[in-house]
Amino acid sequence: MSERCIPPSIIVSADGRRFTDESVPYVNFVHDQGAGGHVPAWFVMDA
Numbered sequence: 796m797s798e799r800c801i802p803p804s805i806i807v808s809a810d811g812r813r814f815t816d817e818s819v820p821y822v823n824f825v826h827d828q829g830a831g832g833h834v835p836a837w838f839v840m841d842a
Contacts, residue, residue: 798838801840803840803841804817804838804839804840804841805817805839806824806836806837806838806839807836807837807839808831808833808836808837809833809835809836809837811837814827814828814831814833814836815827815828
């Protein structure tokens with residue numbers, strides 16, 4: 796999912812906090828998401 800690292804976008808947890816670097820490889824992203832229990836996560840983007 797290359798869209799994760801396109802500025803200006805961030806991925807945040809349900810409490811609105813950024814929990815990882817969006818540009819890391821997908822495997823690292825999923826590990827960060829799972830390890831922190833960040834499900835659901837929200838992809839926030841702007842034009």
